[in-house]
Amino acid sequence: MRKLKPGLWLAVAGLVILAGMAAVPGLFTTADPDAADLSATFTPPGPGHWLGTDENGRDLWARIVYGARPSLLIGAGSVALALLAGTVIGVASAQLGRVTDQVLGRSLEVLLSVPWLLLVFLVVAVLGPGAFPAMVGLSLVGLPGFARVVRAEVLRLRAAPFVEAAHGFGWTRARVVLRHVVPNALGPVLALATVSLGAMIVAGSSLGFVGLGPRPPTAEWGAMLATSRRTLSVAWWPAAFPGLALTLAVLAITTLGQDLQRRIAGRSR
Amino acid sequence: MARALKTAPAGNGAPAGAAAALVRPVLVRAGGAVAVLWGAATATFVLLRIMPGSTADVLLARSTVSPEIRARLIADYRLDDGLGAQYAAYLSRLVRGDFGESHVLRRPVTEVLAVQVPHTLALLGTTTAVTVGASLVLAVISARAGRLVRGAFAAVEALLVAVPPFWLGLILLSAFSFTLPLFPAVGSSSPSGLVLPTIALAAGPVALITGVLRESMLRALDEPFVLTARTRGISETAVQVRHVLRHAVLPAAGLLGWVGGTLLGGAVIIEIVFSRQGVGRLVLSAVQNKDLPVVVAVVLLSAVVFVLFTMLVDVLTWLADPRTRTEAL
Numbered sequence: 001m002r003k004l005k006p007g008l009w010l011a012v013a014g015l016v017i018l019a020g021m022a023a024v025p026g027l028f029t030t031a032d033p034d035a036a037d038l039s040a041t042f043t044p045p046g047p048g049h050w051l052g053t054d055e056n057g058r059d060l061w062a063r064i065v066y067g068a069r070p071s072l073l074i075g076a077g078s079v080a081l082a083l084l085a086g087t088v089i090g091v092a093s094a095q096l097g098r099v100t101d102q103v104l105g106r107s108l109e110v111l112l113s114v115p116w117l118l119l120v121f122l123v124v125a126v127l128g129p130g131a132f133p134a135m136v137g138l139s140l141v142g143l144p145g146f147a148r149v150v151r152a153e154v155l156r157l158r159a160a161p162f163v164e165a166a167h168g169f170g171w172t173r174a175r176v177v178l179r180h181v182v183p184n185a186l187g188p189v190l191a192l193a194t195v196s197l198g199a200m201i202v203a204g205s206s207l208g209f210v211g212l213g214p215r216p217p218t219a220e221w222g223a224m225l226a227t228s229r230r231t232l233s234v235a236w237w238p239a240a241f242p243g244l245a246l247t248l249a250v251l252a253i254t255t256l257g258q259d260l261q262r263r264i265a266g267r268s269r
Numbered sequence: 270m271a272r273a274l275k276t277a278p279a280g281n282g283a284p285a286g287a288a289a290a291l292v293r294p295v296l297v298r299a300g301g302a303v304a305v306l307w308g309a310a311t312a313t314f315v316l317l318r319i320m321p322g323s324t325a326d327v328l329l330a331r332s333t334v335s336p337e338i339r340a341r342l343i344a345d346y347r348l349d350d351g352l353g354a355q356y357a358a359y360l361s362r363l364v365r366g367d368f369g370e371s372h373v374l375r376r377p378v379t380e381v382l383a384v385q386v387p388h389t390l391a392l393l394g395t396t397t398a399v400t401v402g403a404s405l406v407l408a409v410i411s412a413r414a415g416r417l418v419r420g421a422f423a424a425v426e427a428l429l430v431a432v433p434p435f436w437l438g439l440i441l442l443s444a445f446s447f448t449l450p451l452f453p454a455v456g457s458s459s460p461s462g463l464v465l466p467t468i469a470l471a472a473g474p475v476a477l478i479t480g481v482l483r484e485s486m487l488r489a490l491d492e493p494f495v496l497t498a499r500t501r502g503i504s505e506t507a508v509q510v511r512h513v514l515r516h517a518v519l520p521a522a523g524l525l526g527w528v529g530g531t532l533l534g535g536a537v538i539i540e541i542v543f544s545r546q547g548v549g550r551l552v553l554s555a556v557q558n559k560d561l562p563v564v565v566a567v568v569l570l571s572a573v574v575f576v577l578f579t580m581l582v583d584v585l586t587w588l589a590d591p592r593t594r595t596e597a598l
């Protein structure tokens with residue numbers, strides 16, 4: 001077992017805090033994220049409001065804590081959808097013959113040829129704004145990556161000696177797939193899922209920022225940053241802290257994901 | 270890897286032969302590109318068909334128009350004919366560069382785009398120039414530096430890759446437009462208005478490419494050809510730039526496709542942060558108004574740009590490195 005680097009420990013700690021905020025926000029703040037106090041608008045960071053208040057006098061720390069949940073949920077939801085659809089397409093590509101493989105491969109290239117934001121815009125233009133259309137759009141962005149990894153893993157494992165041996169025992173195909181192929185393919189897929197989670201959280205908050213995600217009264221990081229854009233000449237803190245939270249969250253998640261990918265790459269070699 | 274190492278018959282240093290050997294792989298690539306674009310066009314056609322409501326209403330974005338305009342639209346798209354005729358009409362319009370009319374803006378889509386595209390191209394141009402220039406310079410500097418400095422570079426790079434460009438834009442605006450009034454906060458007419466958006470957009474790609482370039486430069490420094498170059502007595506800078514960098518550029522070129530896609534998407538958000546004119550604001554308002562002819566046109570055009578860009582990168586890689594010259598490219 002390799003020793004964990006300090007950066008990795010920080011990443012794990014950050015992730016635990018983030019998950020805690022999303023699960024039990026009440027543990028991190030006693031303030032109400034939606035309680036407006038018009039006598040205390042734009043209070044600079046200091047005692048009482050450590051990160052200051054926004055244009056409605058709402059406590060920024062409380063809003064950042066409560067904002068962890070929608071921001072994480074959109075990211076996690078998109079990754080889950082992308083993983084699910086990507087797995088189906090990847091397995092189909094690997095198993096259903098050359099023609100299917102070619103057709104699916106070309107279709108994935110079509111998805112990849114459109115810049116990610118425009119792909120999401122297209123989906124939102126069709127389905128209308130909101131958290132669910134955002135997730136569907138973002139999952140289309142992540143799908144090709146998962147499909148390619150799953151396809152490659154299935155092809156690699158199908159030829160692996162231990163899978164051939166399992167077939168040799170006279171096991172049914174389903175049993176071989178469930179007992180050997182799936183557990184062995186899981187590592188690279190989960191590593192990709194972790195890295196994608198970071199990217200999807202940024203992408204989701206970008207949508208919130210342009211007004212196509214959860215709408216403003218919701219404490220979502222991207223939507224908070226959008227509001228702060230309009231008051232930037234008055235106060236810097238409503239723009240600085242939600243973005244800092246977003247950056248740290250993404251940094252923690254990608255650090256962890258990239259370490260996972262390196263470990264798996266090292267193991268299979 | 271044996272296949273990948275096979276060189277083209279023309280070999281190195283025979284420009285005429287190399288050009289001839291280039292024809293086939295370029296044709297293969299072009300065929301693939303056309304297939305991808307055809308797929309994208311087909312996908313948008315299907316999308317417009319499966320939207321709830323009649324296709325005419327979808328294309329009109331439910332705006333009220335005179336019966337004459339509606340009738341013209343139905344005739345243009347052949348909406349009263351069978352699906353095959355509609356599809357043929359749709360494709361032939363796209364091939365002719367006709368993206369229909371925005372009934373929200375009440376003008377042809379191409380006309381609307383022609384006004385906005387130059388603004389976006391200006392931002393993309395400066396960003397590309399900064400990305401290439403800054404990455405090369407920073408990679409050479411950091412590759413020559415000691416372990417500690419290299420570590421610091423790597424840490425800053427990891428941070429910059431994680432920073433969402435739109436947040437970086439907000440911070441730059443706050444610092445250099447509002448706190449220190451050095452650059453304009455809104456607008457895009459003056460060149461100084463391009464400075465902050467370019468930095469916000471280029472930061473991530475610069476960080477990523479610098480890291481990759483430095484890693485492959487450090488690897489290349491151990492290669493025998495570097496020793497050979499040094500024994501010829503040329504300066505260390507010449508070794509770095511002429512030999513090591515040339516060798517190291519290829520892994521970074523592989524990232525350019527990704528960077529291109531990121532920049533096209535990122536420019537949209539950066540335009541909104543800085544309230545710049547451009548395709549980004551146009552397409553965002555089109556999405557909000559369900560103005561699908563505009564959205565579809567921007568999506569398809571960006572696919573064309575992206576596909577051409579990737580092809581260009583492939584061909585340049587092919588020209589720069591004889592080792593990548595396989596039959597299939």
